[in-house]
Amino acid sequence: MFTHLGRDYMITEVYSVPDEAWYLELDLVRDHRTLVMAIVPDEDPAREPTFSFDSRAGYLDIPYEVMRWFMDRVDAEVRTSRAWMRLRPELVAVIHGLRREHLGSIDDADFPDVLATVRAVVPAADLAAVIEAAFGRRPNDR
Incomplete structure (x- = not known):
């Protein structure tokens, strides 16, 4: 679990054995809700990383700095989990x-x-x- 400097946002990382994938969630702490989920498969070279957004969340501004922080974590996970696939x-x-x-x-x-x-x-x-x-x-x- 990683908390952003402002402490309004948090990244939760969970591995799903049945899915053979890492799930990284960008959470809005004050509302206890997930805004964006990245799914990074690490076993099957045919499966690509994907993103899922909470369609019930409605319109919400996410600061660039926070989104960049999340994307950097996702990028690091893709590099470490899938490096062998290259x-x-x-x-x-x-x-x-x-x-x-x-x-x-x-x-x-x-x-x-x-x-x-x-x-x-x-x-x-x-x-x-x-x-x-x-x-x-x-x-x-x-």
Whole structure:
């Protein structure tokens, strides 16, 4: 949870496991309502980030500084959650498959076997990026 300097606005970040996405909400604190929601999928390269606005909110001025602050947080989330999706398509396919199969984590006991399998299909120069994106680990981690 992040509060803007004026304390009138707040950003709430929540991960939805069923949606495989981060939800970032720009909230108006005094009215306890969400004004804008950004949805940042982090598992499926085919799904793009989107925005949703509260249609019941009616017309409301949001200061530029506040909107910029929110957009900067959304941009940071897009960069960190989806950076691996900017790799070459064949690497994205391998990472996506590993994330699906292992749900983003792997036991230490299984790591050497999976690493050997990945080494067989991924060039050595790309190995670290693939393992980091799939598991948040490095090839040399034990």
